[in-house]
Amino acid sequence: MAALLEVSNLRAAYGSTRVLHGIEFVLEESSITALLGANGAGKTTTLRALCSMVQTSGEIRFDGRRIDGNATEDIVRLGIAHVPDGRGTFVSLSTEENLRLGAYLRKDKRAVKQDFERIYSYFPRLKERRYQQAGTLSGGEQQMLAVSRALMLRPRLLLLDEPSFGLAPLVVREIFDIMRAINQSQKVSILLVEQNAAIALDLADHAYVIETGRVVLSGRADAIKQNDAVRRSYLGY
Amino acid sequence: MTPASPETAPSSVPRKPRVIALASLLLIACALPFVVNNYHTFQLTLVLVYAIALLGLNILTGYTGQISLGHGAFFAIGAYVAAILMDKFGLPYWLTLPVAGIVCLAAGFFFGLPALRLEGLHLALATFALGVSMPQLLKYPRLENWTHSTQGIVIIKPDPPFGLPINQDQWLYFFTLAVALAMFVFGWNLLRGRVGRSLIAIRDQPIAAEAMGVHNALYKSLAFGVSAMYTGIAGALGAIAVQFVAPDSFTIFLSITLFVGIVIGGLASISGAVYGAIFIQFVPNIADQISRAAPWAIYGVFLIGFIYLMPVGVAGAIDITWVRIRRWRKRGRIAI
């Protein structure tokens, strides 16, 4: 299977502070790949670089075509949906309006309606609060909303930035179960950035560990999980 | 296109040529009224008047970063104070200046107090409102006895003192020149020292400034007061020179003219006040001959053009040119 996403020699900086020093990884179509690492390693920056939200140099290929340097809005149009850290909810708009925005690029009204139904079946709590102002939702609900908004795009690739952050374990499990379901039923590829390596390795097929802007370890998720030495030295548990 | 601050760097013009330049300028300034006719002398007097007003506005906008689109109002207050004192109370013209100054200091300080909480666009909006409503306020019927409402007040031009062998226009010019010099020196001392640095700190990093012990609120209101005082004294001088005040001379367009002056001349620059004053005094004179609308079209185009191309204003451009010249001369020396 061809790689959906290929990143080579990715460098990024915030102003004069360099954060990424040549990231390399691939993501196979329909797989779930995790980017792990400690705080400040550069995981979030990597995701933002994929969407042209930071200054980058290097090569990013999506479906074989280079997308580095494209505008964020154009990258989205290729089918890449990014759930940013902090969720990026439109706090003053209603839950439903947030979801409608997720479907902004889509022309197929009937399919969009079906997707609404599907999302509400995954997350009944969102349906209950559909007219409520999104900023008043709880942390877990906002995360569900953020993920749902991304799903409304019917993306080929879903970028998730620290979805477990600040959430209760049960809520995290709920969201991750749905991620697995979506990946299996609709073949949505997922690139998952997580500080919580344990749950990420449970979900992912492959994993890369990033340390101070470089990839220091890569391999199959289950292999890394079972390798005590690797786990302890790279992931701290 | 950030309006830069050339004032924080040590002046790029080396000391000795600078002193010589200033001295020769002063000499020329004193000689001018004897070389040109009365009308031109009058125009030069107005340039000095505007220079003082612009220095006032610069203290506020250039140094403190608070935008005022209503300084014409303080100019008007100063002008009317002078006119009323001379017309109603027979005060000698030179005495009206300190009174106008104090009145405007207070007015500016008190306007600055509620305005303290406003930033950027909101403050611009509030001062804009002040500038637009000023003519109406001057036409307030209850004040009619003093202001003569729409008819305005006529002032008699003062005679030169001690029987000096110069005419009225020339005397007025030298009087204004003296006041201008005094105010520029005072302003220079103020802004180069601790006060100036505090103001710049408030402008650029207000929270850090507060944390370092600069009383933002006090300084900001004071800045407003001092700025208004300068513009008010300019207004008084202007009234005396023009010999007439009327509400419709002080519309929002006066405030805009002053604003144009500091943008063109150079924000946060003392010499910029002079360049700006020359611009706003002479451009309308020349452009008026093309059409009534032309001066304003030029103002508009220059405003936008300058903010894109020369945000540091004329003063800043001169500064940068000096730096380049020095660098070029230094390079020449090393090559040898």
Added chain:
Amino acid sequence: MDAFLDQVLAGLATGGIYASLALALVMIYRATHLVNFAQGEMAMFSTYIAWTLIEAGVAYWQAFFLTVAIAFALGVLIERVIVRPVEQAPVLSVVVVFIGLLVIFNSLAGWIYTYTIKVFPSPFPEEPVRVGIHSFSAHQIGAVGVTLVVLAILYAFFRYTSVGLAMRAAAQNPDSSRLVGIRVAWMLALGWGLAAAIGAIAGMMVAPTVYLDPNMMAGILLYAFAAALVGGIDSPGGAVLGGFLVGVLENLLGAYVIVNEIKLSVALVLIIGVLVVRPSGLFGKIHVTRV
């Protein structure tokens, strides 16, 4: 009592004009968080364009809609060409550009059309409308009606259309908006276009009453600012409500408390008062600035 009612109703009529211009101001503020000082002059200039069309023989309503379209295009053009480069610049640069635009439009109108006042037609009948013992010009009522129609259209646009939603999103959260594919830059231009169009409508409603002249909008702009602030600078409904409130207040204060001659100072006091006491106005949202 009748005189009081007269003042209130007349205030509502002028309030309608303030409301329209205030709507335009709010439109730009919502999209860009900027206050467009040149809004009044742009509206005035658009009205001159309408006048030119009418003088050339175009029927009123055709000229009206054509002008609205031209104003829209002009607004988009100005945003893309002149305002875009300074949108992220310090406030002072933005103010300079806006004042520059104000002055250019004012002088352009003066230069092309001279300063002699011109008569601008009203689409509404001449005969006054009588309600009991009060009579109002049909134009005043018509102008209020037009304002309300514009407001209703805008409301529907923002609430129910996808572009409207995208504009609201782009104004609130440009980063997230890009992540759903919204071209934020174009949303801003659209905001300016809409504002210019609304301003043109306001200008065409006010011109029959005060006669067309380059300085016609200066005072009205101030009232519109006051109205927008009172209602909440990011609330269209608030702007309209604010407009009517300011109109009525202006008339009542002018008749009973202060003299007519200094009515404009009502706007001044309102502006400063609102900014200091309650910057978000009646219906606006309170913005917290991060330290």
